[in-house]
Amino acid sequence: MSEHHSAEEIKKSVRKYIMVFVALLVGTVVTVLANEIHFSSIAMTVFVALLIASVKAFLVAGYFMHLISEKKMIYAILAATAFFFVALMYLTIWSLDKGSLIHIKHVT
Amino acid sequence: MDIPYTVKPREDTGLYNAKLGIWLFLASEVMLFGAFFSAYILLRVGALPGTWPTHLLNIPIGTVNTLVLITSSITVVMAWASLKLNNFGKFRLYQGITVLCALIFVGIKSYEYHDKFTHYEVKLTDGKVYNGHISGSPMFMNLAKLTTGKTAVKEIQFIPDPPKGEKHAAHPEPITIQVAEIKKLECYGPFHSTYLAIYFTMTALHGLHVVGGALVIAYLWGPGARMWRTDPERFTNRIEVSGLFWHFVDLVWIFLFPVLYLL
Numbered sequence: 047m048s049e050h051h052s053a054e055e056i057k058k059s060v061r062k063y064i065m066v067f068v069a070l071l072v073g074t075v076v077t078v079l080a081n082e083i084h085f086s087s088i089a090m091t092v093f094v095a096l097l098i099a100s101v102k103a104f105l106v107a108g109y110f111m112h113l114i115s116e117k118k119m120i121y122a123i124l125a126a127t128a129f130f131f132v133a134l135m136y137l138t139i140w141s142l143d144k145g146s147l148i149h150i151k152h153v154t
Numbered sequence: 155m156d157i158p159y160t161v162k163p164r165e166d167t168g169l170y171n172a173k174l175g176i177w178l179f180l181a182s183e184v185m186l187f188g189a190f191f192s193a194y195i196l197l198r199v200g201a202l203p204g205t206w207p208t209h210l211l212n213i214p215i216g217t218v219n220t221l222v223l224i225t226s227s228i229t230v231v232m233a234w235a236s237l238k239l240n241n242f243g244k245f246r247l248y249q250g251i252t253v254l255c256a257l258i259f260v261g262i263k264s265y266e267y268h269d270k271f272t273h274y275e276v277k278l279t280d281g282k283v284y285n286g287h288i289s290g291s292p293m294f295m296n297l298a299k300l301t302t303g304k305t306a307v308k309e310i311q312f313i314p315d316p317p318k319g320e321k322h323a324a325h326p327e328p329i330t331i332q333v334a335e336i337k338k339l340e341c342y343g344p345f346h347s348t349y350l351a352i353y354f355t356m357t358a359l360h361g362l363h364v365v366g367g368a369l370v371i372a373y374l375w376g377p378g379a380r381m382w383r384t385d386p387e388r389f390t391n392r393i394e395v396s397g398l399f400w401h402f403v404d405l406v407w408i409f410l411f412p413v414l415y416l417l
């Protein structure tokens with residue numbers, strides 16, 4: 047968020063914070079309720095749970111952490127972080143593929 | 155000598171230094187927790203079919219803890235907004251609630267940990283397996299402690315869990331188990347299963363972040379608040395930086411909750 051704010055801007059932001067707070071409370075309840083639904087596959091269950099969590103994470107990062115209106119330098123840092131995070135997850139999932147070079151064989 | 159760029163943004167980054175610093179730190183934190191989430195995926199997918207426990211944790215308690223952290227997140231940002239509106243009294247109120255929420259979160263987590271450390275799986279020599287609590291709720295009891303030293307006994311009173319899927323059913327009657335008939339006795343600590351190992355590792359690491367963040371926020375609420383009188387803009391920036399860390403702690407929990415409690 048820019049470093050100088052008028053009182054009016056801050057008051058507008060406060061209203062947004064309250065709306066985000068309510069959305070996060072609702073999101074938490076939806077997460078728990080979605081867990082009661084039996085989806086057709088485990089992949090769908092995981093997808094729904096992570097989708098709701100991602101929406102909540104976006105609200106926290108975007109509004110509480112002011113990422114929707116930040117400086118380019120912070121976006122650059124986060125872009126690099128996202129790149130390495132995605133690479134880490136890609137390697138993790140790739141290692142589960144039995145045909146891949148980095149597959150870990152389980153000893154039973 | 156004054157430290158430069160504690161209030162005024164640098165020309166090249168457009169940020170005051172502490173803000174750049176906290177975002178670089180949070181970037182490293184993303185990779186730290188990312189590594190543990192990666193480990194979780196590998197352990198879970200690699201587990202033999204049917205061996206990964208689900209719904210071992212108390213979902214209502216986890217939900218309450220999630221709501222507590224979300225509440226603390228809004229009070230942190232409202233505290234910062236109060237300073238921007240020159241209202242120090244409201245800042246004190248909101249940050250006080252934040253510290254209270256942190257204490258509640260840690261208290262609930264401790265209760266959950268205690269519940270696991272007093273919950274046992276008992277395997278008998280005749281092949282029977284019981285899950286439940288030992289009368290008196292001792293922590294970290296094992297067969298060696300039951301057979302030697304001051305804690306040695308000949309029999310234990312064991313309160314089995316209700317049958318699975320009947321959480322609200324009354325507990326079965328306590329049973330007496332002869333120590334000589336016990337083959338293995340182990341509580342639900344981190345050593346009990348792969349799931350509990352990664353559960354305790356991730357939640358303890360997160361818990362340390364909660365404690366660390368709460369200590370900083372409490373300091374800035376108490377003795378550190380003196381700076382408001384001498385350098386209010388710098389103090390407000392300190393609150394913003396501590397708040398960014400706190401929101402990150404909340405973000406991590408937003409993913410930990412479904413992954414560990416629900417899936």
